[in-house]
Structures are given as C-alpha cells and as structure tokens.
Amino acid sequence: xxxxxxxxxxxxGHVERSGGGGSSxxxxxxxxxLDKGLVIDVFVRVSLxxxxxxxxxxxxxxxxxxxxxxxxxxxxxxxxxGKGKGGAGxxxxxxxxxxxxxxxxxxxxxEGAVEKVGEALTSRSEEREEAPRRRxxxxxxxxxxx
Amino acid sequence: xxxxxxxxxxxxxxxxxxxxxxxxxxxxxxxxxxxxxxAVVGDIPLDRPLGTRxxxxxxxxxxxxxxxxxxxxPMRFPAVIExxxxxxxxxxxxxxxxxxxxxxxxxxxxxxxxxxxxxDVVLREVLEDxxxxxxxxxxxxTLPEDASYYDRVKLGELVVAALEQRREADAAELYERLxxxxxxxxxxxxxxxxxxxxxxxxxxxxDVEVFEDAVEELGEAWAGxxxxxxxxxxxxxxxxxxxxxxxxx
Numbered sequence: 001x002x003x004x005x006x007x008x009x010x011x012x013g014h015v016e017r018s019g020g021g022g023s024s025x026x027x028x029x030x031x032x033x034l035d036k037g038l039v040i041d042v043f044v045r046v047s048l049x050x051x052x053x054x055x056x057x058x059x060x061x062x063x064x065x066x067x068x069x070x071x072x073x074x075x076x077x078x079x080x081x082g083k084g085k086g087g088a089g090x091x092x093x094x095x096x097x098x099x100x101x102x103x104x105x106x107x108x109x110x111e112g113a114v115e116k117v118g119e120a121l122t123s124r125s126e127e128r129e130e131a132p133r134r135r136x137x138x139x140x141x142x143x144x145x146x
Numbered sequence: 147x148x149x150x151x152x153x154x155x156x157x158x159x160x161x162x163x164x165x166x167x168x169x170x171x172x173x174x175x176x177x178x179x180x181x182x183x184x185a186v187v188g189d190i191p192l193d194r195p196l197g198t199r200x201x202x203x204x205x206x207x208x209x210x211x212x213x214x215x216x217x218x219x220p221m222r223f224p225a226v227i228e229x230x231x232x233x234x235x236x237x238x239x240x241x242x243x244x245x246x247x248x249x250x251x252x253x254x255x256x257x258x259x260x261x262x263x264x265x266d267v268v269l270r271e272v273l274e275d276x277x278x279x280x281x282x283x284x285x286x287x288t289l290p291e292d293a294s295y296y297d298r299v300k301l302g303e304l305v306v307a308a309l310e311q312r313r314e315a316d317a318a319e320l321y322e323r324l325x326x327x328x329x330x331x332x333x334x335x336x337x338x339x340x341x342x343x344x345x346x347x348x349x350x351x352x353d354v355e356v357f358e359d360a361v362e363e364l365g366e367a368w369a370g371x372x373x374x375x376x377x378x379x380x381x382x383x384x385x386x387x388x389x390x391x392x393x394x395x
Binding site: 014015017018019026029030032033034035036037039065067 | 154155199202203205206209210219220221222223225258265266269270272273279283286287298299300301302303305306309338339361362364365366369373374375376377378379380383384386
C-alpha cells in the first residue's frame with residue numbers, strides 16, 4: 001500500500017504522478033473530459049449528428065449510509081490502545097486486524113471512484129440508477145486491470 | 147452524412163504530434179483549418195454508440211498529447227458534428243471567440259492536484275480528539291453486528307463530519323499555497339469524505355518545473371497525513387469557459 005502510493009515518476013517520491021496522453025486512470029479521464037471542455041452543441045445545433053451517447057454522471061455521492069458504515073468500519077479497525085503499549089498479549093489479534101484493515105481501506109477508496117466508472121461503461125441509461133448497488137465487486141477489478 | 151469527431155480547437159499553424167491515435171475505426175487524427183484556427187478531427191465508429199472506455203481514453207490522450215505541443219481548447223466528450231458544418235458552423239462563425247480563448251491560454255498548461263487523507267492516521271486523530279466517539283466505538287465493538295447497526299451509522303456519520311471539519315482548515319491552507327504557484331486555480335468540491343482538495347491549476351509553461359518541485363515539497367511537508375497526486379501537464383479543461391460562448395450559435 002505505502003509502496004504503491006509513493007511510487008513517483010518524477011524522482012522526489014512524495015507525490016504520485018501521472019502525465020496526460022492516456023497515462024491517467026480512467027476515473028481521472030472521465031472527470032476531465034465529461035465534466036469540462038467546450039460543449040459543441042452550443043455552437044452547432046443544426047448539423048449535430050444524431051448518434052446515441054452514453055451520458056455519464058461522474059460525480060460521486062458524498063454522504064450516504066453506505067459511506068457512514070464504511071467509515072464506522074474503518075474506525076473500528078483502528079487500535080488506539082495498541083499503538084503506544086507495544087501490544088503485549090494482543091499481537092496476533094492486532095496483526096489480523098491491521099491486515100484486513102488496510103485491505104479494506106484501499107478497496108473502499110478505490111471502489112467509490114471505480115464503481116461509477118464501471119457503471120458508466122457497462123450500463124445503459126435506464127439501468128443507471130440501480131446499477132451501483134447491485135453491481136458485483138468483481139467488475140471493479142476487471143476495470144482496474146485492463 | 148459524414149459525422150466527424152472534434153477533439154478540440156488549435157491555432158491554424160499547429161503541427162500535430164506524431165503517433166496520435168483517435169477513437170474512430172481508422173484512428174487517424176488530422177487538422178481542418180479555417181482562417182487562423184483549426185479543428186483537431188477524426189472519424190468515429192458508426193456501428194455502436196460512443197462511450198466505451200477506449201473512446202474516453204482516446205479522446206483524452208489525443209487532447210493531452212496535442213496540449214503537450216501547443217495550446218488546445220478541448221471539447222467536452224463527445225463532440226461530433228457533420229463534416230460539412232465544421233468550417234461553416236463551428237470554425238467560421240466562432241473564429242474570434244476561439245482566438246480570444248486561445249490567446250488567454252497561450253503558453254499555459256493545466257495541472258490537477260488531488261490530496262487525500264491517509265485514512266488511518268486521520269481517523270486516529272479524530273478518535274483521540276473526541277471521547278464521545280471513542281465511547282461509541284467501544285459500544286459498537288462490544289455489540290453483535292446486527293444490534294449495532296444504528297450505532298455504526300451514527301459513528302460513521304460523526305466521523306465523516308469530523309473529517310469534513312478537518313478538511314476545511316487543511317484545504318484552506320493548501321489552496322493558499324497553490325494559489326501562489328498558479329496563474330489561476332479552479333477548486334472542485336471533494337467527492338469523498340477523505341478527499342481534501344481537488345484543484346485544477348493553470349501554469350505558465352516556463353514555470354512548470356518550479357511548480358512540479360513545489361508540489362513535491364508540499365507532498366513532503368504533508369507526508370504521512372495527506373497523500374497527493376499530480377496529473378499533468380494537461381489541456382486546460384477547467385479553464386475554457388463554456389458559459390461564455392452561448393452567444394456563439
């Protein structure tokens with residue numbers, strides 16, 4: 001986890017870098033090109049070619065019960081007291097908790113962003129509202145690995 | 147009817163970088179010039195709707211590769227017009243507007259800086275600062291999962307609120323620093339509780355190295371608490387005003 005996030009193209013190593021030109025992640029690309037930029041039909045209504053387009057809402061909902069539960073879970077995994085005391089008697093338990101904890105942490109974070117992407121790319125407009133909840137987690141991985 | 151995909155608008159004397167690969171069946175990307183401006187165009191697949199992962203990535207990679215060489219006004223995905231209208235309706239009538247926008251952005255590129263809390267570190271801070279939260283956490287831990295549902299929602303809600311409070315102060319400090327480094331800054335509202343900033347910055351090409359070093363320093367100063375990502379150089383997506391052009395039609 002630490003290794004992955006501190007990988008840097010530049011040399012310093014504290015900031016994760018990605019340049020333009022297709023090297024960014026799909027979530028970043030979506031934010032850039034769907035939300036921003038000149039809108040062509042402002043200029044040219046007449047000649048717009050009638051093609052079907054999958055519109056995508058790149059925004060991610062901030063506060064929901066799911067979000068709260070995710071943070072409750074993350075909070076519960078913290079072991080406040082083990083930090084300073086050296087954890088005599090508890091090491092195994094603590095170890096187990098931090099391992100599953102850090103895994104949950106990254107997937108939780110990634111999921112928020114990638115879920116929207118998966119949804120955007122796999123669902124037709126009529127399914128869009130229901131898609132995020134039902135979507136199996138596996139698809140998230142497929143999107144990431146491509 | 148011959149639909150044409152438009153990636154963006156550039157100065158007419160632009161020389162496209164080699165190796166561009168667009169989203170159409172041919173993948174070719176070319177320029178159609180009119181007066182002092184030109185559109186960066188390509189073909190589109192006609193047998194399916196646009197919007198696949200590859201389409202999105204192709205759009206971004208063409209626009210940002212061109213942005214590496216010259217100033218480009220990026221179109222929002224997807225921009226498709228009838229080939230015949232390219233000059234008559236897009237470029238011709240809007241030449242003045244495009245020229246002004248290009249002049250404003252000349253010699254400048256966009257970077258996007260995103261900062262996110264190191265979750266465990268900041269959650270620990272939040273808990274250590276608030277005995278009420280610690281008590282709630284303790285209760286949640288001792289109850290079986292089914293019985294603790296509402297307490298867990300409550301705990302999460304309070305934790306998220308505490309994160310947002312922290313973010314306010316940290317983001318203010320970060321934006322102050324970033325504003326010193328950039329010609330212009332566009333702040334986007336955070337989309338996740340652990341997000342601290344999501345900022346688009348317009349940077350003079352001449353200052354790019356100084357800027358990148360400064361962001362690296364920022365990352366170092368906040369290391370262990372906030373993790374930064376830097377995207378760029380990019381086309382000035384956040385600095386083309388789409389509202390201002392409505393009179394163009």
